[in-house]
Amino acid sequence: MSRTSSKAVPAAVSGASVLPEVQPPLQAAGGLSIAGVAEQAGVSVATVSRVLNGHENVRPATRDKVLAAIDASGYRVNELARNLRTAESRLLLTMVPDVGNPFYAEIVRGIDSVARQHGYFMLLCDTGADPGRERSYFDLLRRRRADGAICLDPATIQQALGEASHALPWVACCEFDPSVRVPYVGIDNYRAAGDAVRHLLARGHQRIGLINSDVDYLYARQRQQGYLDALTGAGITPDPAWRMNLNSLDYEAGASAAVTLTQHAHAPSAIFAVSDTLAIGVIHGLRSVGKRVPDDVAVVGFDDISLAAQIDPPLTTIAQPMRELGETAARLLLQRLANPLANVPGVLLPHRLVVRGSA
Amino acid sequence: MSRTSSKAVPAAVSGASVLPEVQPPLQAAGGLSIAGVAEQAGVSVATVSRVLNGHENVRPATRDKVLAAIDASGYRVNELARNLRTAESRLLLTMVPDVGNPFYAEIVRGIDSVARQHGYFMLLCDTGADPGRERSYFDLLRRRRADGAICLDPATIQQALGEASHALPWVACCEFDPSVRVPYVGIDNYRAAGDAVRHLLARGHQRIGLINSDVDYLYARQRQQGYLDALTGAGITPDPAWRMNLNSLDYEAGASAAVTLTQHAHAPSAIFAVSDTLAIGVIHGLRSVGKRVPDDVAVVGFDDISLAAQIDPPLTTIAQPMRELGETAARLLLQRLANPLANVPGVLLPHRLVVRGSA
DNA sequence: CTGAAAGCGCTAACAC
DNA sequence: GTGTTAGCGCTTTCAG
Secondary structure, three states, X not given: OOHHHHOOOOOXXXXXXXXXXXXXXXXXXXXXXXXXXXXXXXXXXXXXXXXXXXXXOOOHHHHHHHHHHHHHHXXXXXXXXXXXHHOOOOEEEEEEOOOOOHHHHHHHHHHHHHHHHOOOEEEEEEOOOOHHHHHHHHHHHHOOOOOEEEEOOHHHHHHHHHOOOOOOOEEEEOOOOOOOOOOEEEEOHHHXXXXXXXXXXXXOOOOEEEEEOOOOOHHHHHHHHHHHHHHHHOOOOOOXXXXXEOOOOOHHHHHHHHHHHHOOOOOOOEEEEOOHHHHHHHHHHHHHOOOOOOOOOEEEEEEXXXXXXXXXXXXXXXXXXXXXXXHHHHHHHHHHHHOOOOOOOEEEEOOEEEOOOOX | OOHHHHOOOOOOOOOOOOOOOOOOOOOOOXXXXXXXXXXXXXXXXXXXXXXXXXXXXXXXXXXXXHHHHHHHHOOOOOHHHHHHHHOOXXXXXXXXXXXXXXXXHHHHHHHHHHHHHOOOXXXXXXXXXXXXXXXXXXXHHHOOOOOEEEEOOHHHHHHHHHOOOOOOOEEEEOOOOOOOOOOEEEEOHHHHHHHHHHHHHHOOOOOEEEEEOOOOOHHHHHHHHHHHHHHHHOOOOOOHHHEEEOOOOOHHHHHHHHHHHHOOOOOOOEEEEOOHHHHHHHHHHHXXXXXXXXXXXXXXXXXXXXXXXXXOOOOEEEEOOHHHHHHHHHHHHHHHHHOOOOOOOEXXXXXXXXXXXXX
């Protein structure tokens, strides 16, 4: 950890005029402490602290004096000091693999609202594709900068499960391994995928493609199994050539996968993509090679992001209860924080099939 | 601030089994301090601290002893304490109005990469529509929980500019008021909007609609003026009935605005929406009333989010240099942190028109 | 090269 | 009711 280099002044920006060599006092307009307020109010620091924390045993007149001093001085408590003392930061972290994926936005709102109700701040971390970064956020936890975390990133979760991070106060959301003792919330991916495939089956499709993410992830394996079993349950032998595994959920990834799939001799007449972003890319890719949706190829997505209803054709998809997923994850974490030794529950929330125009 | 209620155990979650009444010691598996490591290594805390911070003046043998003790104990530095001592948190905040809007995702990545290069963590805050929340994030700054902030939310920026937050270490991104002494980075909204409209004019459109956000925001006023001047510059008198102001950038908002616009007697033959999300909604709304894009109505968006190329028809739009916007914002903030008294530059980055199928 | 000791700003006993 | 004081875990002079 090279703190030296990291403190270097960043490269100049066009239009910037930095005074060279001059290093003014840090926090020039900064630090009035509780002691200063105490002095101004003519009381002790303890009394100021009491007022700050709403303790009852302060005479109203004294309280007013303190409040006035706080007001006049523009004093703000230094949470760093408070937190060091109380050994809690009141900060919760939420790790997402990609803030650009709208699927996470609504989950994050659910988390935020519950966190806020309980006096916590929720801050978002984008783990990106970077494996080093994944771990650094857990370090935030280890180093007490956050009280707890909710992880939505399957890659991070897999990695974290491997390490000895059981003791850390975090919960998994949308991806998990029940065999590991970390609280989690998600949906029944196996059944959900089956529901999607059975919908396609009911529409008369026999050759159904699967565009999946990485089977390193449990959710991907579960959805694949749901897909496979639904097919065989209908007397169809799944052709491996119908299946693709991607390491991205980007639109572009979906588009090119769809193109690949159509080049097959017995190309699927329907495609089930495990994410709406993928499915939207699939529709685009299909269109780019002259296929019409749903007439030539039907498409089913997964998640039901708000965009799903807006595109042409509107996307048939599996809806996840995103808001509730987030709220539940937050509650699980809060429970764990309140009672670190309690049993860790696993919660499964209901999904549902939303039929629109694409399949 | 009722810390009392906020500490309450959250409502039970289905499947949860919480042991009642039992309050185990907090941080059971938690706190080994620097003193513990010092003891195990048989050195003083000062020496451990030196090793931790990579100071040179430690004999290799001593260093190894300390490192071994750290390793054996699984010790992690308590950043709270370190930060209290050094009076910095090494945390940067980025406030966005809506994490669900993909426009912000790439900007956020730009910020994150620069922050990371300089040894800072970047954490994201969703200000949402909630005005109370807006301010609470600035409080994070005031209370020293973060060293600096980058604000992407026009509403927050407007409000912050009004208050006496000039002294706080933050910069504005994509929305600003040059008359206020806060560093900012953005694009030339006036010219960009003009470019969009001139493209439509060149395509032969005379009746051009504008779907804008709230004109309380400077960027919205600038884009409106660009739109207006481009029209009058072409000898066209803008009809106020062609203009709509929305307080949301959601797809749905764009869709219903488009429907409204088409109901006008002399309905526009082209629509310029100030956000791609809005434009995507517009296309959907148009289609819902049987209008074809671009044959019946042409549509131009703004931002060039990755989705813009994926929809049908692909969206013609004004591209903002999102990654650079974020990187520049981060650099401005870092400069300001390094030199709080230096001049605050304003930076304008180039935009460009991307012509696709929708107009 | 290493140790002792002084705080950073705050909370919480414990006195009065 | 209010004040005094002892730390929270760390970094950093200042001695040696």
